[in-house]
Amino acid sequence: MKKKLSNQFLTNYMVVFLLTILTTAFAFMLLSFASGLISDTLAKNRFPASSIIKEDYTKIDASPVVQNGGGVQVVDKEYRVIYSNGLDTIGKSQLSAEEFTGFLTESKGKSYHYDILYQPGGEFWLIVTFPTSIRLDFSLVYNKEASAGDFVRAGGAMVSVALIYLLMLALFTFLFSRITAASITVPLRKLCDGTRLLREGDYSVRVDLRLKNEFAELQNTFNDMAARIEHEISLRKKSEDNRRRLILDISHDLKNPMSSIQGYAEMCMKKPELPEQERGAYLQTIHQNSRRANRLLTELFELSQMDSPDFSIKPIKTELCEYLRQVCGGLVPQLERAGFRYEFEIPEESVFALLDTERFGRIIQNLSDNTVRYNPQGTTVAVGLTAQDHQAVIHFHDDGSGIPAHLTEDIFKPFVRADNSRNSKTGGSGLGLSIAKKIAQAHGGDLTLDSDGNKGSTFRITVPTI
Structure with missing residues (x-):
């Protein structure tokens, strides 16, 4: 890319070079x-x-010259200034032969225009002087009678x-084309390198052009794109890890009850003589174990439904305080x-919210089951x-065992449980809090945890009021 672009710049500037000539x-x-x-x-x-x-120099009318900013001097054959009117650049009344000769030869190099004419009859030189406005002393004269050498x-x-002028112009054109091309090709090369690394899977790549022109906007766009891709890849990897963990957890949680069911069923079939009490x-x-497996499958199906775009609740206007008293009474x-x-502390005043009463009660029931x-x-x-600010x-x-600190951020994920042993006596399905949180979010609120180590746990359910 650099070679092609730089050559294109050189071609363009060579055209400019010819046009300059x-x-x-x-x-x-x-x-x-x-x-x-x-x-x-x-x-x-x-x-x-x-x-x-x-x-006769005394009859010369110098007034037009003087009126237009000029001057008139007359020098006789003795090099005396016998007449002067207006602008005087000689400055003397008597010149030597050398001074007058120098004046004649150097007059063209001064910032004045001199028109000198000799009058043979009167034997004098007439000098008419005007200030020079602009003078470009360049002329091309050819005389075929000049010496060949x-x-x-x-x-x-x-x-x-002419050659030096053309070579300098060509050199400057070449250097300027390279500098201009570099100002474009260098940022492009950095962007290409960044794009190549991004294509090869290095999503942490960023480009720093240290410019403040349009390339800076392109740099920011590229870096934003790379950051977004890196974030999306991270989320995808995390989602994939969660999916694999979910499959392993489901397999593990279903394997135990199903193995138990299979083992005891085979024993009952192979030993019909078993005592009635043992059977x-x-x-x-x-x-x-069948109930445990069925509960796990039911909750998996329910969680899957909540993740579906078609999931919706059926809220109705509900007096939240009275509704909460009824739910707590059931606990x-x-x-x-x-x-x-x-201990139940529910205010007496009315607080209204839009609730799907059946599903919302599931939140508190799941929290109670876990406790x-x-x-x-x-x-x-x-x-x-409590109610304030439309919420x-x-x-x-509870003031019980509490939830370990390392689980506070993941406790609402599927199959995350405070009891890592996953035994059938204390370990639930690990889906209750995930379901409860999704129900709260479906109501426009949320379910969060405040844990204080071994001093118990506090769950906060928020819901908008009307």
């Missing part, structure tokens, strides 16, 4: 043409020495100057059987409600 030649032509147009209007050309000279040397010098115990185990028998104490499952007898469960907050607190 043509423009320079055209400019000289225009200057010559413009000089011809204005030459008759210049004061030095309107009042030349030939237009005012007289044989002089012609060759003069022509060689002119050709050398009943085996059938009881089969029944418990009392379960808590008493487990040997738990309970009973993982805490010892004598644990106190406290349920309270109701239900606090579900």
